[in-house]
Amino acid sequence: MTATNVAPFAAAAAPPAPRLSQLRGLDYSVVQQCMHCGLCLPTCPTYDATKLERHSPRGRIALMRAIADGRLEPTRIFGDEMYFCLGCLACMTACPAGVNYAELFEHARAEAEESGALRNPKRSFIRWLTMRWLFMDLRRLRFVGALIRLYQQLGLQGLLRGSGVLKLAPRRLRELEAMTPVVQLKFSAELIAPVTPAVGGKRFRVALLTGCAQDLMFSDVNRDTAEVLARNGCEVVTPPRQNCCGSLHAHNGELGMARALARKSIDLFPPEQFDAIISNAAGCGSHLKHYRRLLADDPVYRARAALWDAKLKDIHEWLVAIGLTPPKAGAAARTVTYHEACHLCHGQKITAPPRQLLGAIPGLKLVELPESDWCCGSAGIYNVIQPEMANKLLDRKLGHIVSTGAQVVAVGNPGCLAHMANGIRRDHLPVRLAHPITLLAEAYRAESPQP
Ligand code: SF4
Numbered sequence: 001m002t003a004t005n006v007a008p009f010a011a012a013a014a015p016p017a018p019r020l021s022q023l024r025g026l027d028y029s030v031v032q033q034c035m036h037c038g039l040c041l042p043t044c045p046t047y048d049a050t051k052l053e054r055h056s057p058r059g060r061i062a063l064m065r066a067i068a069d070g071r072l073e074p075t076r077i078f079g080d081e082m083y084f085c086l087g088c089l090a091c092m093t094a095c096p097a098g099v100n101y102a103e104l105f106e107h108a109r110a111e112a113e114e115s116g117a118l119r120n121p122k123r124s125f126i127r128w129l130t131m132r133w134l135f136m137d138l139r140r141l142r143f144v145g146a147l148i149r150l151y152q153q154l155g156l157q158g159l160l161r162g163s164g165v166l167k168l169a170p171r172r173l174r175e176l177e178a179m180t181p182v183v184q185l186k187f188s189a190e191l192i193a194p195v196t197p198a199v200g201g202k203r204f205r206v207a208l209l210t211g212c213a214q215d216l217m218f219s220d221v222n223r224d225t226a227e228v229l230a231r232n233g234c235e236v237v238t239p240p241r242q243n244c245c246g247s248l249h250a251h252n253g254e255l256g257m258a259r260a261l262a263r264k265s266i267d268l269f270p271p272e273q274f275d276a277i278i279s280n281a282a283g284c285g286s287h288l289k290h291y292r293r294l295l296a297d298d299p300v301y302r303a304r305a306a307l308w309d310a311k312l313k314d315i316h317e318w319l320v321a322i323g324l325t326p327p328k329a330g331a332a333a334r335t336v337t338y339h340e341a342c343h344l345c346h347g348q349k350i351t352a353p354p355r356q357l358l359g360a361i362p363g364l365k366l367v368e369l370p371e372s373d374w375c376c377g378s379a380g381i382y383n384v385i386q387p388e389m390a391n392k393l394l395d396r397k398l399g400h401i402v403s404t405g406a407q408v409v410a411v412g413n414p415g416c417l418a419h420m421a422n423g424i425r426r427d428h429l430p431v432r433l434a435h436p437i438t439l440l441a442e443a444y445r446a447e448s449p450q451p
Pocket residue numbers: 043044045046047055056057060084085086087088089090091092101
């Protein structure tokens with residue numbers, strides 16, 4: 001028998017390589033941290049809504065540990081439970097034992113994906129289309145965004161909504177249509193120069209991340225961020241072609257793609273060349289600060305990833321750290337309340353800086369929002385895959401907003417902004433949503449009106 005004849009036979013006879021379990025491969029000190037005290041339970045929105053242990057952080061961690069210990073195989077019930085979790089990380093803030101739920105959660109979703117427990121052709125196709133096709137190459141995302149923009153600008157969306165045809169569509173399709181994001185007239189690269197000079201003397205050189213969904217829906221917030229940074233002595237480098245940071249992939253069980261995107265980000269924004277790398281999207285920032293953990297096994301990138309983590313700053317924390325130049329004038333007097341995006345307050349533990357920035361705007365009265373750190377239901381793509389729970393949380397959030405009497409709600413995350421905008425439009429509430437940095441940029445513009 002020739003070698004060429006042997007090889008196929010040998011390959012067929014070889015036992016399949018054992019699947020590497022994400023949870024069994026995780027550092028056991030992370031897996032066994034939970035001491036079952038239950039102090040996190042009252043802070044968990046899914047436990048609060050159901051009062052079921054399996055929908056609580058403690059219950060979910062018990063499931064993850066059972067898999068890590070080899071007492072349980074990942075099943076569909078396990079996978080569904082991991083996707084019923086919002087990933088809001090409120091449990092991490094509450095936990096006295098310092099359980100790293102963020103890391104457990106990412107590996108648990110990766111376990112669910114890699115085990116195939118949730119696999120079906122429709123789901124696999126949607127995941128391939130979004131995570132691999134759209135978000136691994138943002139030219140495709142922008143192309144789709146431009147098509148949606150055309151559909152909206154030509155008035156076709158308004159016609160469709162006004163015609164009543166949608167009433168005949170299945171409920172799920174109606175829900176998805178209502179979530180269609182409003183695409184901006186210009187993307188970030190058309191609004192921001194590759195290098196924005198510092199105003200009044202350069203103190204720092206920073207890079208600005210323009211994001212993926214943020215670029216489509218809130219490129220104006222990116223422009224405002226560049227302006228505010230420049231007003232505070234920063235030269236702002238904004239490459240026109242950027243890539244997704246990988247948070248969507250990491251939070252949805254695609255750690256391999258998340259690692260590939262992290263390497264691309266480090267190459268595009270060499271951390272050794274900047275004083276800071278700025279994110280203005282809470283969900284992205286929370287992920288971007290952990291590239292070292294993500295690339296721990298990569299001998300080429302791990303040292304630069306550690307430097308990257310040290311340089312990565314949320315816009316609010318950066319402006320407070322360098323000493324904000326307060327605007328001298330404000331816009332018209334108004335009452336503002338502040339919703340805390342989960343991945344800013346729980347993921348990054350940034351709570352005071354956004355309030356400090358808002359408090360620095362003349363004429364702005366800040367009123368506290370009840371349950372300001374309770375998830376609004378957006379949670380990445382949670383509102384798309386779990387619309388019922390997402391809408392319950394949205395209703396709760398809107399009720400609190402109305403109770404404050406505020407005219408403006410400040411929100412530092414594109415997912416929350418889009419989700420809450422849908423609710424405000426649906427309920428015809430007379431409230432404006434704005435990123436805190438937009439309110440700051442408006443105050444600077446009022447101080448020195450543009451020609
Ligand atoms: S991340 Fe949020 S939803 Fe998930 S277990 Fe923790 S508190 Fe509950």
